Amino acid sequence: MLALRAFASRLRLGCAALTLPLLLAAGCAQLPQNVERPVSTALASPSGTALAELVQQRRTATQGRFESGFVLLDGPQVAYGSRLALIEAAQKTLDLQYYAIHADASTGRLLRGVVAAARRGVRVRVLLDDFHSTGRNALVMRLAFEPGIEMRMFNPVAGARGSTLGRMLNAAGDFDRAQQRMHNKLFIADNAMGVTGGRNLGDAYFGIAQTRNFVDMDVLAAGPIVQDLSRSFDSYWNNERAYPVQSLVDREELQQIRDRVRTEESAQRARDQEGADGPKPPDGEPRPADAGPTDAQRAAVWDEKPLDLRSAAFVWAPAVMLADAPAKIAAETGGSTTDSGAPPGLVALQPPAASAGTPMAAVENASKTATDSETVVSGLLQLIGETRSDLTIISPYFVPGPDMKQAFASARARGVRVRVLTNSLASNDAPIAHVGYARHREELLAMGVELYELRSEQAGLGSAFGSSGATAAGESRSMLHSKVLVLDGRLLVVGSMNLDLRSQLQNTEIALLIRSGELSRRAIAQIETAMRQGAWRVEQSDGALVWRAPEGSQLQDVHTEPDTSAGLRLLLKLFGPLAPDELL
Template sequence: MSASSIPVRIACLAGLLAVLSACATLRTDVPRPVSNALPPTVQSPLAREAQRQAQAHPGQSGFRVLSGNTDALMSRIVLADHAARSIDLQYYIFADDATGRLLAQRLLAAADRGVRVRLLLDDLDVIEQDPLLDALDAHPNIEVRLFNPFRVRNRSLWSKALQFTVDGARLNRRMHNKSFTVDNLFTVVGGRNIGDAYFDAGNEIHFRDLDVLAIGPIVEQTSDVFDRYWNSDAAFPVTAYDVHHATARNLSRTRTTLQGAAREFAESDYAQAMLDALPDGSSADRSGRWDWGAARVVADDPAKVEPGEKRRALLLTHDLRAMLDAATTNVQIVSPYFIPGRNGVEYLHTLAARGVKVSVLTNSLAATDEAAVHAGYARYRRALLAGGVELYELRPLGGAPPIEAHGTSSGISLHAKTLVVDAREVFVGSMNMDPRSRLLNTEMGVIVDSPALARRIMQFFDSATQPENAFKVELVPRAGQSAARAPMRWSARYDGRTVEFDHDPETSAARRARVALMRLLPIESLL
């Protein structure tokens, strides 16, 4: 930053604070006591079975794939209900909707019986949740912290816009991590946030997503990552703002509200359909098979949110690059937001050139919830195909029933983030293959050496890329025409009949035109 720009920024900040003087500001001197994960405790049949399984596989971790959205929700509820000592949650989004309130009610019930609950949320999308978070934090066994928070606690769009204008270099960097750890014995890691859209409970958008439920040494590693973020300089108690905070009376009212919301949810058609679909319980409380393998957690340093921290920005990227470097036969990539950049395109070309089959599943323009990101991806689509990369784009499946069929979601937009190399090594986590995940957001996930787990993730890929579920994108060169200039073709199956398109299918001309204009904008580094 130049010396001349400092007074301007200070003046802008002073003006901002004057405008928002009636609003609460962040107290950076607020006490932030260090706390760490509690030792594992075995006080329930569920915990004893997990410990027995882990002891039978020394040095390995066990995994179950949560590809079904209802299964993913019920697994979290079951874990919270069985918690005996601690629950640690780290999320980008924790919505104040039906499933968010249901989980909040189960967390409050756990705290009432003496369980310590730590909830760490990224502050970007905390808007309506403030009263709920304040009330939960008033419980003696619950602590809520916000990661990389806004300096002024005014949740209006104009306030956020003003703060981004002054402090955008910092606020543009967000915590995208996702984990749910109970008693230091169980953890859920993957792509889902907490909210109706991630569990097929909403009325608007549904995501096809994927998590893994894990036991064994990987759980302690996940707890270590949580502790690093919880105790970092970027994490502040929700009480760090100069406002009137929730009291025991607020907590009592919230308890009553959440109990009512839980009863309403239990009586809903969704809950009944969920029970009908899960006659043998959720993946969290079944005694069935685990997929075992050597595993490790990979995560960015929380200091990545500090502007200029480029070295830390590459921590997780380096681990995934090492996976890809070792590929010899095949690579399957699932990323809802896929912007490889020129270097990424060249790298995937080198993999394909040495005989590695590279297949990518991402969102179609019709399915994506981020048209600007699709514009960034579309810029490289033809080059990827010309270099031998297989491309599949998820079809929108709006109007399908809200309960899974064959282990996949009825959602209209892809949200899972996975990587499988040589049908053996697996990554499941929060990281998209785009510049924002690589350079701006913090991310985390697990890397597992397990052919059995790899097969299950590949089954998810194979199901999602069937012609009924995805468009296959190909180049169709004409006589004498190079592949780089060949037109693209999308194909899918409708009612048993293959249908081909010469443009992004199931989209309007206006939407395609807007994306074409977005491709001209120099915004790729922000996507």
């Protein structure tokens, strides 16, 4: 989300400085008209595929009471291996939906596997939000020109893809639409197994970036719940906001971008070599883009093995999906309803009928509570209203609006313990977003919400969220990216959403609600370890904030944003108030 949040802030704050000629030039770029979008849907039934048979075998072997199974993917290796496994196992279809797919080493191996799958006859559909498709990352769009692969870009920005600055200018005339993004993440094979959660595709999400790696969590789902995920995918794929790549860019333009990227990278390597012994930026100051993996890190990707799905520890449990409808993002021509005529809120689902008092009935009730709301985040706030004893939240970007704060206040009034793990200023990849959290910090503490902020300077956070691997050690900075809620120790929510106004009002999101005490306990155990050993606890003492040092860290309590420079803190203090919460 770094680029999007920085883009929104720069654009909103800088629009007044743009000259009329620039605005007029930006307004000349338009999206193509009368685009053909052949309708296609997910595999009608996964029966007969190897994955469907495997799901049934695993459920029988483990005497699963419920038809859908889940595996928490809490470390980069297992998260990467699960996607490799789905690619290799797919026989008929692969459907990928992402906010960002970065053109780097880890994604390169995944996408080569996707191309190989298409060549053996697997139908591949890739749906990608258009915001990051500039420069090197635009090269991912070459997939669209591979036989057997269809690729569409959701809510595209008109104009050339050579630079972020050019894209910012092209978006200036349509700011409100351009800042709304498809934030969903799905990786589905044969409509039988799929992965959803917080991770995009890229080195930093799989623990091999040199300087900055995300701490994230996904879920591998199997069984009928995957068909719900596929229905959500189809609703976006066949939406008027999804543009086939060929309508936006051709082979020649992609080749020009590739040549330019190679030239720029060669020049950058030369500059890096000249300044290899120069001073490093002070802690907390903005850093240059990640240099990419070392040879050893790149080798680790090639050596990574697919997850053994035959021995994966599936937990069989009732679950429902929440997904924002595509119409949450307005089409270029406007509109406020889904293609099916449903209101622009959640994709409507009908869970299987259940007897009162059964676990599935409890999930149905939770689903109804949530789906009565207009968005995924609003639905989760409704669920918070049902919480009775304990609420634990991970939200890397945590910008509570009035209704969120009211939900927390009401929960506290009922005696609910509320704990939130979010990024510290030092671990936040978008420091400006930290302002929207920091301005509400004292109010949250006053109502009794417990706040924990991830400590960025650590190599061993893997003990809390699965092994981060040797590739993420050394000087790598940890950045929280998981989006998780655990309610009353029995309902686990894993999805793409943050608890912020951007996810609630602008971006589209998706989440799984899983009724499982076992999975909830596993998640809580990892979160509590992270809170104790890898995070600062923020408290109020004598009218001032104090950051309590993580357990066993040998650090001292501090009274200012830890691990940050005075320059960064001053910069945010001066300019932070200019950025409204809904853009952070």
